[in-house]
Amino acid sequence: MRFSLESAFCPTLAVLAALITFITIAECGRAGINLEVSSNFDPNGRPSGQVINCSVDTAAADLDKVATLEVFGPRPYGIGNGLEELARLDIWSKSPELADELEGSDVSVDGDVSSSPPYLTLTWRLPTLAARHAYKCVVNGYDRDGKAASVSTTVQVDPANGGCCHKMDAVQTTLSSLSDMVGDVFNMTEDVSSKVSSLGSRFEDVEASCSNVDGQVTTQLQSLTTQFEEIKSQINQKISSDVQTLTGNLKEIEDRLKSFEQDMRSRFVMLGIDRARFDVSGIYQGRLYLVSKTQEAFNIARANEYCKQSGGYLVELDDTPEYQFVFNLVNKIRGANSFWTGANDIDREGHFVFYNSKKPLPTLTWSGGQPDGLRDEDCMEIRLNFGGLNDWLCNQVGKYVCEVPL
Numbered sequence: 001m002r003f004s005l006e007s008a009f010c011p012t013l014a015v016l017a018a019l020i021t022f023i024t025i026a027e028c029g030r031a032g033i034n035l036e037v038s039s040n041f042d043p044n045g046r047p048s049g050q051v052i053n054c055s056v057d058t059a060a061a062d063l064d065k066v067a068t069l070e071v072f073g074p075r076p077y078g079i080g081n082g083l084e085e086l087a088r089l090d091i092w093s094k095s096p097e098l099a100d101e102l103e104g105s106d107v108s109v110d111g112d113v114s115s116s117p118p119y120l121t122l123t124w125r126l127p128t129l130a131a132r133h134a135y136k137c138v139v140n141g142y143d144r145d146g147k148a149a150s151v152s153t154t155v156q157v158d159p160a161n162g163g164c165c166h167k168m169d170a171v172q173t174t175l176s177s178l179s180d181m182v183g184d185v186f187n188m189t190e191d192v193s194s195k196v197s198s199l200g201s202r203f204e205d206v207e208a209s210c211s212n213v214d215g216q217v218t219t220q221l222q223s224l225t226t227q228f229e230e231i232k233s234q235i236n237q238k239i240s241s242d243v244q245t246l247t248g249n250l251k252e253i254e255d256r257l258k259s260f261e262q263d264m265r266s267r268f269v270m271l272g273i274d275r276a277r278f279d280v281s282g283i284y285q286g287r288l289y290l291v292s293k294t295q296e297a298f299n300i301a302r303a304n305e306y307c308k309q310s311g312g313y314l315v316e317l318d319d320t321p322e323y324q325f326v327f328n329l330v331n332k333i334r335g336a337n338s339f340w341t342g343a344n345d346i347d348r349e350g351h352f353v354f355y356n357s358k359k360p361l362p363t364l365t366w367s368g369g370q371p372d373g374l375r376d377e378d379c380m381e382i383r384l385n386f387g388g389l390n391d392w393l394c395n396q397v398g399k400y401v402c403e404v405p406l
């Protein structure tokens with residue numbers, strides 16, 4: 001059980017407690033800067049997010065005063081290895097600021113430039129794609145002579161040596177020996193033994209997509225492995241000859257596996273989004289919303305196809321809160337007046353359905369006097385200068401919105 005960090009600067013440090021609530025993936029010091037990348041787990045072992053914490057030991061960094069702290073890293077749903085500014089803090093504005101693109105996403109920021117030590121912390125509520133990347137912290141300030149000074153440190157979190165497939169082998173081996181033991185030691189109920197074997201096949205499914213995943217997954221696997229090991233040793237020691245206890249343990253593993261699978265699915269969906277074509281929202285009700293970056297003459301079939309290529313479909317506004325979320329999103333992104341949805345009454349005037357599911361449009365409040373059903377106004381858009389929903393000619397210029405279930 002070890003994590004490997006590849007960095008010119010960093011000592012390898014890996015902490016893994018048997019009952020994991022918090023795993024430190026990387027902790028590095030350079031010129032008085034501490035940059036920590038850690039993963040949080042809730043008491044049930046479910047991943048509950050990631051923390052990047054940069055703090056400055058001003059004495060060690062030879063800084064008399066810290067003026068700015070900046071954290072760089074991969075954007076949460078980004079692809080590629082470029083480092084972009086995620087958050088910054090300075091003595092003038094005092095409160096920490098997130099990069100625009102991160103506003104409204106699942107990350108919060110905290111920090112204090114005048115505390116001792118000054119620090120800047122980003123906390124993701126959900127696991128991010130970020131573990132494979134580098135993070136950088138840059139601190140600008142003044143030395144004792146009042147001269148401007150800057151120090152920085154970079155941490156590269158590289159899961160290669162403890163990679164997913166490798167870990168998966170360990171889980172599989174443990175699982176199959178567990179399965180054998182279950183057969184030997186207990187006269188198991190059908191229920192328990194079928195659970196063990198179904199867990200086995202689900203791990204195989206996960207393994208099949210293993211090569212794409214990152215270090216965060218590795219830590220989750222570590223904790224699953226740990227739990228398997230615990231059960232194994234319980235069985236070994238015959239502490240629990242009680243089938244019910246074992247069933248309970250397996251149930252817990254099953255739940256964790258479920259959230260693990262969900263998390264993996266979400267990661268793959270996020271990786272599949274065409275970021276060159278779309279701006280991407282934060283997560284709302286288990287979904288992401290994509291807004292085309294450029295406006296063009298709407299073609300409902302083609303737009304839906306592009307949505308599909310990114311794992312979704314033209315947006316389906318199922319209720320008023322969802323409409324509000326999407327309205328606020330496009331109103332923030334702007335760059336067009338018309339934002340096309342999937343709703344249309346092309347087939348039957350006045351009878352709006354969604355392009356993808358063919359489900360009828362629910363009752364929503366349209367902007368004043370709409371839909372006016374004027375000739376050929378068959379597609380539903382969000383029209384910013386109307387402040388709401390409108391029916392409009394389906395071939396007009398605008399951006400379009402997709403919905404991607406995670």
Ligand SMILES: *[C@@H]1O[C@H](CO)[C@@H](O)[C@H](O)[C@H]1NC(C)=O
Nearest residue numbers: 051053054055117118119121
């Ligand atoms: C970040 O680092 C600072 C300074 O070491 C510490 O006070 C703070 O508790 C840390 N925050 C988190 C979330 O780890």
Ligand SMILES: *[C@@H]1O[C@H](CO)[C@@H](O)[C@H](O)[C@H]1NC(C)=O
Nearest residue numbers: 183184185186187188189190
């Ligand atoms: C296992 O349990 C079944 C019924 O639950 C019983 O018929 C069988 O004899 C048991 N086998 C052993 C080896 O105890």
